[in-house]
Amino acid sequence: MTWVNVVVHGVLLGGVYALLASGLALMFGVMRIINLAHGSLALVGAYMVFLFTEHVHVSTYLALAPVLPGALVVGYLLQRTMLERSLRAGQLVPLLTTFGLLIVIANLLQYFFSPDVHSLDEGNIGTASWQVSSSLTIAWFDVLTFGVAVVVLGGLQLVLRFTQLGRELRATAEDADTAELVGINARAVYARATAIAVATAALAGVFYGMRSSFDPNAGAAQLLYAFEAVVIGGIGSLWGTLGGGIVLGVAQSVGAQINPEYFALSGHLVFLAVIVARTAVQARGLPFALRRAA
Amino acid sequence: MSTLLAVEELDVRHGLLQAVRQVSLEVAEGETLALVGANGAGKTTLLRAIAGAHRPAGGRISFDGRDITSLAAHRRVKRGIALVPEGRRLFPNLTVEENLRVASAARRSGPWTVDAVLEAFPLLQPRRHKRAASLSGGEQQATAIGRALMTNPRLLLLDEVSLGLAPVVVEGVYRSLAALLEGGATIVLVEQDLARAMGVADRVVCMLEGRIVLEGPRGGLTREQVTEAYFGLRKGATA
Numbered sequence: 001m002t003w004v005n006v007v008v009h010g011v012l013l014g015g016v017y018a019l020l021a022s023g024l025a026l027m028f029g030v031m032r033i034i035n036l037a038h039g040s041l042a043l044v045g046a047y048m049v050f051l052f053t054e055h056v057h058v059s060t061y062l063a064l065a066p067v068l069p070g071a072l073v074v075g076y077l078l079q080r081t082m083l084e085r086s087l088r089a090g091q092l093v094p095l096l097t098t099f100g101l102l103i104v105i106a107n108l109l110q111y112f113f114s115p116d117v118h119s120l121d122e123g124n125i126g127t128a129s130w131q132v133s134s135s136l137t138i139a140w141f142d143v144l145t146f147g148v149a150v151v152v153l154g155g156l157q158l159v160l161r162f163t164q165l166g167r168e169l170r171a172t173a174e175d176a177d178t179a180e181l182v183g184i185n186a187r188a189v190y191a192r193a194t195a196i197a198v199a200t201a202a203l204a205g206v207f208y209g210m211r212s213s214f215d216p217n218a219g220a221a222q223l224l225y226a227f228e229a230v231v232i233g234g235i236g237s238l239w240g241t242l243g244g245g246i247v248l249g250v251a252q253s254v255g256a257q258i259n260p261e262y263f264a265l266s267g268h269l270v271f272l273a274v275i276v277a278r279t280a281v282q283a284r285g286l287p288f289a290l291r292r293a294a
Numbered sequence: 295m296s297t298l299l300a301v302e303e304l305d306v307r308h309g310l311l312q313a314v315r316q317v318s319l320e321v322a323e324g325e326t327l328a329l330v331g332a333n334g335a336g337k338t339t340l341l342r343a344i345a346g347a348h349r350p351a352g353g354r355i356s357f358d359g360r361d362i363t364s365l366a367a368h369r370r371v372k373r374g375i376a377l378v379p380e381g382r383r384l385f386p387n388l389t390v391e392e393n394l395r396v397a398s399a400a401r402r403s404g405p406w407t408v409d410a411v412l413e414a415f416p417l418l419q420p421r422r423h424k425r426a427a428s429l430s431g432g433e434q435q436a437t438a439i440g441r442a443l444m445t446n447p448r449l450l451l452l453d454e455v456s457l458g459l460a461p462v463v464v465e466g467v468y469r470s471l472a473a474l475l476e477g478g479a480t481i482v483l484v485e486q487d488l489a490r491a492m493g494v495a496d497r498v499v500c501m502l503e504g505r506i507v508l509e510g511p512r513g514g515l516t517r518e519q520v521t522e523a524y525f526g527l528r529k530g531a532t533a
Binding site for chain 1: 347371377385386393402
């Protein structure tokens with residue numbers, strides 16, 4: 001029964017990674033940008049919510065109401081002012097730009113909020129749990145996080161599939177020049193994609209901040225896990241990202257059960273194993289859907 | 295008939311290569327113009343420059359009396375210019391219907407809807423929910439033309455719609471186009487097949503090495519004249 005417990009917690013942990021990874025996968029799928037500042041932007045979301053809870057005295061969940069629309073605006077402006085120019089200079093430049101952004105954000109957060117750790121209050125749900133059996137307890141907060149991840153990823157999938165914005169996003173992702181020729185403003189579509197990605201990052205950051213304490217430099221580590229989730233799940237596939245997050249979460253949770261020191265290591269090993277296996281399969285010329293339509 | 299499109303002394307470069315040199319051209323409302331010429335004569339580049347996919351190095355393009363030289367491609371679509379690009383360029387992972395619907399981004403109102411396109415190209419009806427990548431060449435070409443029509447254009451630019459298609463399929467594509475032509479659409483088409491170009495167009499323009507070398511109404515040009523200009527046997531001929 002212990003192992004069931006370990007796996008269930010791993011799956012739920014995967015929801016945390018998938019939530020953060022969804023925006024990363026969206027940006028890569030649409031623009032081929034690997035946003036190294038994604039984890040840092042998530043942290044900014046957490047700090048903004050912290051400001052609201054401290055000074056306006058609202059609950060963490062209520063503070064999302066102003067912070068998420070704010071994140072949309074930040075994402076839109078980020079694309080129009082920085083990433084759009086970077087993209088024009090080739091594929092490597094956005095990587096450097098977002099790396100710079102990661103460092104700038106970490107330093108700004110340190111300046112304004114000190115290097116001390118902060119945390120967000122998760123409300124009454126934080127202590128509630130469901131005792132399934134003597135050895136299996138599920139925290140409601142973990143279920144909530146996982147549920148939010150499923151709703152965000154599912155919502156994105158529905159938007160991509162059934163709305164005009166979704167069709168424009170997919171068309172622009174496949175061929176931006178031709179998209180322009182059928183009347184799509186490709187740069188505005190890119191900006192909307194980044195806006196959505198930054199908003200999901202902020203949401204993920206807030207849930208991360210409720211789960212554990214955070215400091216100005218926590219962005220990079222979170223980015224790494226999200227990135228692993230995206231790669232394990234198959235780049236560009238949103239449901240794959242959820243699967244990737246779950247695989248990573250279960251690997252970490254199983255590793256930690258063997259020895260608490262193996263938590264991060266076992267996740268990295270699974271990540272490497274997936275990459276090696278995929279390369280081996282590709283080398284043999286077998287078709288492997290690495291880049292499916294989102 | 296009023297002038298819909300006016301191109302004045304247009305220069306377009308691909309890096310160091312000058313693909314279009316000092317081209318001036320006028321297209322009247324309702325007219326069908328055929329651009330002919332050998333490979334590399336600059337026909338595709340000229341069409342792409344008119345559509346906004348390629349920024350000219352010099353010259354002016356005006357549409358419906360307004361200068362559009364520096365307008366982005368998607369804004370030209372909004373004004374009513376649609377290009378069916380060479381090689382179709384469909385969005386391969388979108389279905390036929392999605393390829394059509396996505397082109398309503400410009401929000402131009404008019405007679406063309408998904409249903410109208412499927413009616414004009416009945417071969418697409420059973421393929422409606424199939425991915426564009428899975429279509430045959432003829433079906434892809436029909437989808438590409440339908441996608442351009444979805445923007446309800448005033449000017450339709452067709453780049454080599456018969457390229458790589460079986461003769462019988464080309465016949466079908468042109469039969470569908472005939473209905474458009476009768477509807478009074480303004481069309482500029484690039485066509486390798488001289489006979490076909492001279493068959494559908496009101497006026498034929500022949501390009502050679504980036505320049506217009508021969509221009510004349512359908513009845514005023516002989517096949518021999520066009521062939522000579524096509525291969526550059528006699529430069530500067532005007533009918």
